[in-house]
Amino acid sequence: MRVLLIGSGGREHALAVGLAADPSVEELVAAPGNPGIASVATLRDVVATDPVAVAELAVELGTDLVVIGPEAPLVAGVADAVRAKGIACFGPSAAAARLEGSKTFAKDVMTAAGVPTGRSYTCVSAEEVTAALEEFGPPYVVKNDGLAAGKGVVVTDSLAEARRHAEDCGRVVIEEFLDGPEVSLFVVTDGTAAVPLMPAQDFKRVGDGDTGPNTGGMGAYAPLPWAPADLVERVMAETVTPTLAEMRERGTPFAGLLYVGLALTSKGPKVIEFNARFGDPETQVVLALLASPLGGLLRAAATGTLADFPALRWHGGAAVTVVVAGHNYPGTPRTGDVIEGGERPGVIHAGTTRREDGALVSSGGRVLSATATGADLAGARAAAYELVNGITLEGSHHRTDIALAAVEGRIKV
Numbered sequence: 559m560r561v562l563l564i565g566s567g568g569r570e571h572a573l574a575v576g577l578a579a580d581p582s583v584e585e586l587v588a589a590p591g592n593p594g595i596a597s598v599a600t601l602r603d604v605v606a607t608d609p610v611a612v613a614e615l616a617v618e619l620g621t622d623l624v625v626i627g628p629e630a631p632l633v634a635g636v637a638d639a640v641r642a643k644g645i646a647c648f649g650p651s652a653a654a655a656r657l658e659g660s661k662t663f664a665k666d667v668m669t670a671a672g673v674p675t676g677r678s679y680t681c682v683s684a685e686e687v688t689a690a691l692e693e694f695g696p697p698y699v700v701k702n703d704g705l706a707a708g709k710g711v712v713v714t715d716s717l718a719e720a721r722r723h724a725e726d727c728g729r730v731v732i733e734e735f736l737d738g739p740e741v742s743l744f745v746v747t748d749g750t751a752a753v754p755l756m757p758a759q760d761f762k763r764v765g766d767g768d769t770g771p772n773t774g775g776m777g778a779y780a781p782l783p784w785a786p787a788d789l790v791e792r793v794m795a796e797t798v799t800p801t802l803a804e805m806r807e808r809g810t811p812f813a814g815l816l817y818v819g820l821a822l823t824s825k826g827p828k829v830i831e832f833n834a835r836f837g838d839p840e841t842q843v844v845l846a847l848l849a850s851p852l853g854g855l856l857r858a859a860a861t862g863t864l865a866d867f868p869a870l871r872w873h874g875g876a877a878v879t880v881v882v883a884g885h886n887y888p889g890t891p892r893t894g895d896v897i898e899g900g901e902r903p904g905v906i907h908a909g910t911t912r913r914e915d916g917a918l919v920s921s922g923g924r925v926l927s928a929t930a931t932g933a934d935l936a937g938a939r940a941a942a943y944e945l946v947n948g949i950t951l952e953g954s955h956h957r958t959d960i961a962l963a964a965v966e967g968r969i970k971v
Contacts, residue, residue, distance in 0.1 A: 559853060562616050563588040563599065564606050564636065565627030568881075568908030568927050569838035571595050573627055573852070575906075576845045580853035587619055593918055594900075594907025606631045609639030616645050623648065623857050626814075629705055629835050633659040637814070646860040650834050653810040657801075658817075658834040661703045661731040667808075668829060671800035675829040678733035687724040690732035691717060697735045701831075702727040711762075711772055736821035736828050739969050741785065742778075742840045743818045745798050746855060749811035751864040752798050753855070754790050756780050756847060756872060758840040759964070764888055766959045773888045774924055777960030779878045779935060780843045784969040786822070793818060793827055801832075813859060822971045842906050842929040843877035878942040878961050879929040884909065885953030887923035895920045898950040904929050905945060925951060936965045 559582050563574055571594045577583050578598040589612070591601035602619075604611050607630050616624050624640045626632055626649035635652035649655075656663045662680045667673075679690040680703065691698055698720035702710030712723040713735070724730045744755040758780035764770035786792075797818055805812040817833035845852065849871040858867040884891035897910065897918045906929055909922020928945035932938030939961045946956055963969050 559583050559622045559857065560585045560620055561587070561853060562619055562621040562624045563591075563595075563627065564604070564612060564624065564631055566590050566592045566595070566606070567628065567838060568906045568924065569836050569841045570627040571906045571908070572842045572845050572929070573625060573836065574599050576848065576852035577625070580851040582851060583853040587621075589615060592907045593910050593912050594905070597901070607634045607636065609634060609636045612636045613639040613643050613645075616640055617643050621645055623853070623860060625649070625856055627835060629655070629658050629833065632814075632834050633705060646857060648814055648856040648860045650812050650814040651810065654805060654812040654814075655834040657805075657812065657832040659705055661701050661831070664832045665731065667801060667804050671804040673797045673801060673829055674826060676734040676736050678731050680729070680731050681724065682729050684721075684725070687721060687730065687732065691720055694732065694734045699733050699735050700724050700727075701731045701733070703729040703731055713772065736823050736830060738822040738824065739784070739971060740830065741782065741789070741820045741822060741827070742837050743790065743793055743820060744836060744840070744844060745794070745816045745818060746859050746864065747798075747802060747813060747816055748859045748862045748864040749802065749806065749813040750862075752794065752802060752816075753864060753867065753870060754794055754798070755844050755870070757782050757785055757790060758844050760837065760840050761957060761960055764883075764957075766957050771888055773883070775837070775839045775881065776883070776957045777878070777880045777927070778840045778843050779876065779938070779961035779964065780840070780847060781876060783935065783964060784967075784971060786971060789822075789827065793820065796827070797829055813862075838908070839879045839881055839927050842879040842927055846877040846929055846931050847873045847875070849873050873931070875931055875933045876935040876938040877929065877931045878935070878938040879906070879927045880942050880946050880956055880960050881924050882926045882928065882946060882949055882951060882954050882956050884920045884923055884925050884951070887955075891920070891923040892953060893919070893921050895952045895954075897925065899948040900926055900951075902945065902948065905949065920951060925954065935961055939965060
């Protein structure tokens with residue numbers, strides 16, 4: 559099977575590693591890719607959000623399966639263009655990707671499907687923003703209605719900060735704060751059949767102890783020893799099945815990866831958000847534990863044969879990933895800093911590039927993630943931080959408490 563992977567971030571590097579390990583994948587090409595992905599795939603240049611260019615590249619390569627990693631190409635309709643060429647594609651249509659592209663649309667779908675979620679208002683004026691913030695009170699949750707690369711959400715006790723974020727975004731969704739630990743559940747679906755992957759937990763705030771501004775994610779771990787035994791079964795029944803049915807009812811079936819972001823509240827699991835693709839950095843830990851062939855799984859979803867795919871197999875133990883961020887992230891990051899120790903097994907590349915002299919340098923905010931497995935969560939955590947300690951990047955920073963509360967048994971539902 560010839561596979562074309564679209565994207566250039568940490569999620570795509572983790573997907574590339576998983577695809578390359580699948581015996582059925584004879585050739586793997588990534589576009590545009592990054593230096594880490596280049597260790598397991600052939601790189602081609604393409605504008606990932608250009609539907610015509612991606613579809614033409616897929617045809618040129620004789621591709622059997624296209625896997626679209628990031629959200630922007632999905633919202634831009636790249637999956638539609640690929641499928642129009644008769645090529646199987648893992649990723650939802652532009653119409654279905656609105657589940658991530660518009661928070662308002664996602665809330666409408668949840669309401670129609672009876673999905674447990676927080677109350678919310680879509681606001682476009684300062685008056686509407688003020689009324690919504692006053693009704694819900696702190697902590698204030700303000701979300702950019704459109705795509706914002708994982709940084710469109712502000713959760714704050716400061717009314718001024720909440721108003722400022724709303725003003726910066728223009729059109730926002732303001733919703734009630736959902737208490738309780740957060741969980742990410744990935745669901746592979748062909749639009750009808752749906753297969754849940756292992757739940758994971760990520761860390762959005764930049765600083766230890768969940769302090770500082772939101773980021774695209776500073777680390778993650780799986781499995782979740784504290785999660786209720788019936789969590790996945792309950793979320794599939796209460797959220798995933800009705801959501802997929804509602805999308806089919808609307809004539810826009812969702813096929814690809816449905817990311818369900820959850821808060822485990824005192825009243826049960828409630829949806830914080832939907833995404834239309836694998837999450838980063840949770841992908842790194844979930845795929846590190848997946849024993850089933852990734853290429854076969856994604857192709858089954860892309861060809862409508864997921865119901866016939868064998869039950870998923872998982873490695874024992876646990877996985878932890880820790881993100882190494884560039885200077886000033888999540889503000890405008892400094893780039894061009896030389897990276898040492900970034901080309902060892904387990905180090906996933908996100909914001910990296912090569913200079914003309916061959917040196918590996920930073921090119922984004924979340925530069926690398928150190929991913930490791932272990933017999934248990936404590937072992938995986940120790941191994942991940944050992945990888946981090948072997949990375950040199952001037953001005954970089956990382957959280958030191960990824961998975962620590964879970965290891966110490968401090969998370970309660």
